[in-house]
Amino acid sequence: MSGFLVVIPARLSSSRLPEKPLADIGGKPMVVRVAERAAQSAASRVIVATDHPRIVDACRAHGVEVVLTRADHPSGTDRLAEVASLLALPDNAVVVNVQGDEPLIDPALIDALAAQMQDGALPMATLAHAIHSAEDMFNPNVVKVVVNKQGRALYFSRAAIPFARDAFAADRSTLPAGLPVYRHIGMYAYRASLLHTYSQLAPAPLEQFEALEQLRMLWHGFDIAVECVADAPPAGVDTPEDLARVRAIVAANLSE
Numbered sequence: 001m002s003g004f005l006v007v008i009p010a011r012l013s014s015s016r017l018p019e020k021p022l023a024d025i026g027g028k029p030m031v032v033r034v035a036e037r038a039a040q041s042a043a044s045r046v047i048v049a050t051d052h053p054r055i056v057d058a059c060r061a062h063g064v065e066v067v068l069t070r071a072d073h074p075s076g077t078d079r080l081a082e083v084a085s086l087l088a089l090p091d092n093a094v095v096v097n098v099q100g101d102e103p104l105i106d107p108a109l110i111d112a113l114a115a116q117m118q119d120g121a122l123p124m125a126t127l128a129h130a131i132h133s134a135e136d137m138f139n140p141n142v143v144k145v146v147v148n149k150q151g152r153a154l155y156f157s158r159a160a161i162p163f164a165r166d167a168f169a170a171d172r173s174t175l176p177a178g179l180p181v182y183r184h185i186g187m188y189a190y191r192a193s194l195l196h197t198y199s200q201l202a203p204a205p206l207e208q209f210e211a212l213e214q215l216r217m218l219w220h221g222f223d224i225a226v227e228c229v230a231d232a233p234p235a236g237v238d239t240p241e242d243l244a245r246v247r248a249i250v251a252a253n254l255s256e
Helices: 030-038 053-061 076-086 107-118 165-170 192-198 205-210 215-219 240-255
Strands: 005-010 045-050 065-068 094-097 124-130 144-147 153-157 182-191 225-229
Touching: 005 030, 005 076, 030 045, 030 053, 030 107, 030 240, 045 053, 045 076, 053 065, 076 094, 076 182, 076 192, 094 107, 094 192, 107 124, 107 182, 107 225, 124 144, 144 225, 153 215, 182 192, 182 225, 205 215
Parallel strands: 005 045, 005 094, 045 065, 124 225
Antiparallel strands: 094 182, 124 182, 144 153, 144 182
16 A cells, blocks of 8 residues: 555663664664665655654754654644644644654554555555464563454553463463464554544543553554454564664664
8 A cells, every 4th residue: 555654752761771772783873774674665745753852853963854743742733733734734644653752663564554454444554463372372561452254453561462271271381272362562553534533432441451542442442453464573672672683673773
């Protein structure tokens, strides 16, 4: 699918890695690396949405389109909603949210996500991949998603869902064959009409208990399409150790 926009939310502050979007990776700020990867997708436009003038300056220095947004947004989706408003996007426009700490993101993954929005009535889409280990199944930091026959999300949870009652009663060290367990990949595509109304959606109790923002959409009755892809994307950058890993990968690629 062509004609969609990529918006990359980028906050300057980060508790685990100060000034993360500006971290140098092979001579360029991380947020610029993300934007360059996103530009290799079929997106017609790639925009960084930030809360700080220093990120604005860094993006402009590298020819990356950027908009300055408010600093008080509680989530990346709120920041995207402001961008949709600032750009006066038409209701049927498709916006793909790519996190600003994913400098190794596969452009094909962005395209796969956007392609789900061919259905003009669909308000939102996301990605998942199969889980193969019981360790991941029972890890609350691994978000699971259950889908229906049409590939729409039924629920997202940090709990072990779907729960194989009889199999897990006997053994929780392995997954029973055929159990449809999927790990949610935190990338989203939105219809601009949903972003325009997002600020009017009250937070959901489920969202607050699970600490999963996407549950707000399900709570309010919006469909979320889930595309299951073969593999997990490369891990993003949350810690100094992550940054060192990504720097080494980029350096190796630049030297080839």
